[in-house]
Amino acid sequence: MAENFDRQNEASRASKNSHTVLEISFSKGHMSVRKIDLFKSFLLTLLAVQLGCSTHVPVTARAPQIEPEKAVEPSRDEAVVTRPEADRLEQQAEVPQTPSISEPKLSEAPTFPESVLSAPETEAASAAVKYDTLLMTRSLNPTIKSAWQYRLSRDKKIIGFEFSNRGGNAILPGRYDIEQNRLFTRDFEFRFEDRARQDIHLLLTDWAPSRDKQFKLSEMMHSVMLFFPRRYLPAVAHSGEHYIVTLPTGEEVEFDATTREVRGGVFSEAPVDLNPDKAVRKYPGINYTGRGVVVRANARGVDPRIGTVALITTGSPAANCEPGSGCNQCQVPSKELWQQSGSVRFKFSTDEEFDRYLMARCGFGLPKNGLDFVVTSPRA
Numbered sequence: 001m002a003e004n005f006d007r008q009n010e011a012s013r014a015s016k017n018s019h020t021v022l023e024i025s026f027s028k029g030h031m032s033v034r035k036i037d038l039f040k041s042f043l044l045t046l047l048a049v050q051l052g053c054s055t056h057v058p059v060t061a062r063a064p065q066i067e068p069e070k071a072v073e074p075s076r077d078e079a080v081v082t083r084p085e086a087d088r089l090e091q092q093a094e095v096p097q098t099p100s101i102s103e104p105k106l107s108e109a110p111t112f113p114e115s116v117l118s119a120p121e122t123e124a125a126s127a128a129v130k131y132d133t134l135l136m137t138r139s140l141n142p143t144i145k146s147a148w149q150y151r152l153s154r155d156k157k158i159i160g161f162e163f164s165n166r167g168g169n170a171i172l173p174g175r176y177d178i179e180q181n182r183l184f185t186r187d188f189e190f191r192f193e194d195r196a197r198q199d200i201h202l203l204l205t206d207w208a209p210s211r212d213k214q215f216k217l218s219e220m221m222h223s224v225m226l227f228f229p230r231r232y233l234p235a236v237a238h239s240g241e242h243y244i245v246t247l248p249t250g251e252e253v254e255f256d257a258t259t260r261e262v263r264g265g266v267f268s269e270a271p272v273d274l275n276p277d278k279a280v281r282k283y284p285g286i287n288y289t290g291r292g293v294v295v296r297a298n299a300r301g302v303d304p305r306i307g308t309v310a311l312i313t314t315g316s317p318a319a320n321c322e323p324g325s326g327c328n329q330c331q332v333p334s335k336e337l338w339q340q341s342g343s344v345r346f347k348f349s350t351d352e353e354f355d356r357y358l359m360a361r362c363g364f365g366l367p368k369n370g371l372d373f374v375v376t377s378p379r380a
Contacts, residue, residue: 111237112150112237113150114148114150114158114161114236115236115237115238117235118235119232120192120195120196120233121194121195121196122195122196123196123349123350124198125194125199125345126194126343127342127345130153130154130193133151133152133154135149135151135152135162136150136151136152140238148161148162149161151191153194159193159195160189160190160191160193161190162187162188162190163187163236163255163260164176164187164188164260165185165186165187165272166184166185166260167185168259169259169261170261170271171186171259171261171269171270171271172184172185172186174208174274181214182215183215184207185206185207186204186206186207186284187203187204187205187207188204188260189202189205190202190234190236190245192233192234195233197230197349197350197351198345198346198348198349199345199346200226200230200233200234200248201224201226202227203222204222204223204225204284205221205223205284206220206272206283206284207219208221208272208273208274208275209274209276211276216301217301218300218301219281220300221273221283221284222283222284222298222300222302222304223283223286223296223304224296224297224305225286225288225294225295225296226294226296226346227247227251227290227292227294228248228292228293228295228351228367229248229249229351229366229367230351232246232249232250240257241258242254242255242256242257243256245265247290247292249290251266251290251291252265253265253267262286266288267286267287267288267289268286268287270285270286271285272284272285273285288313288315289315290315291315291316291367292314292315292316292366292367293313293315293364293367294312294313295311295312296310296311296312296313297309297310297311297337303344305338305344306340306344307334307335308333308334309331309332310331310336310337311329311330312330312331313329314329317364327363328364330358330362330363330364332362351366354366
């Protein structure tokens with residue numbers, strides 16, 4: 001026993017030098033000693049501590065792994081294709097496309113409210129004097145320097161349209177230039193208050209300078225014209241290089257869309273009278289050549305419907321009416337035709353009333369319904 005302890009003490013001393021340890025066990029009264037390599041155990045322990053405290057990740061051989069694809073966000077410049085869109089594109093790729101047949105482009109200008117030909121909506125117009133209408137400009141294609149203007153009532157209904165010849169042409173050589181106070185114009189103003197039959201008329205105005213080269217309101221040359229029978233409200237349409245105006249009779253007048261000169265139809269036109277002497281200056285040179293009846297009154301600087309004499313002419317005189325005999329014309333005081341105050345309405349709201357007046361006063365009446373009027377066709 002003492003010998004064994006001596007050996008154990010020697011082993012302990014040896015362990016300090018050789019880093020080995022003796023494990024002593026007792027089995028069946030005999031002490032067996034199993035020698036363990038302490039040095040290896042110490043190294044393994046030290047390595048484990050170092051791995052647990054180290055910030056370095058050991059490089060180990062790993063099997064290659066396939067990472068799942070990450071969704072890539074499209075850039076702002078790239079189009080995002082949704083699932084329905086992708087399905088549609090796939091279907092288009094599979095099914096051959098047949099070329100679509102597009103609708104033919106119309107050469108005519110679009111239809112505007114003032115271009116629609118319609119019958120008067122009522123017989124009589126309101127007696128009230130209204131100052132609440134709006135004058136709007138209709139935009140056409142860019143090749144037209146300026147379009148016509150149309151007039152709106154307070155309830156947004158078309159009650160008129162107008163346009164002007166601003167000069168620089170055979171009818172009016174002088175050019176309109178407001179900056180230089182050159183106000184050369186021939187104005188065409190079609191009016192139909194309340195969209196009624198009663199007061200459908202055309203107001204013509206020529207403006208030329210006086211002797212002192214000034215354009216004075218008192219020297220404006222006015223003419224008012226009424227056309228019978230009054231079957232339609234006047235309408236204006238754009239056709240190529242022309243305006244087509246439909247009169248109340250259904251007859252048409254053709255204007256140059258750029259200069260506003262009369263080019264055809266039932267109007268003939270003479271140049272603006274530029275005589276500086278207002279006393280001998282002529283009224284607007286627009287004459288009606290149709291087959292209806294026209295009422296015309298003229299005045300300088302004032303309303304031609306008040307205090308003047310009106311001329312009534314028929315384009316369909318009786319068969320026995322000799323040309324130049326005056327049997328197709330009739331002069332009457334304007335007070336027989338228009339109210340002389342307030343809104344200055346035409347007194348005859350229906351054509352039947354006016355026809356009876358004509359037969360009694362002038363000896364001729366309005367053309368009957370069976371009469372075929374001459375209607376112009378748009379010219380290229």
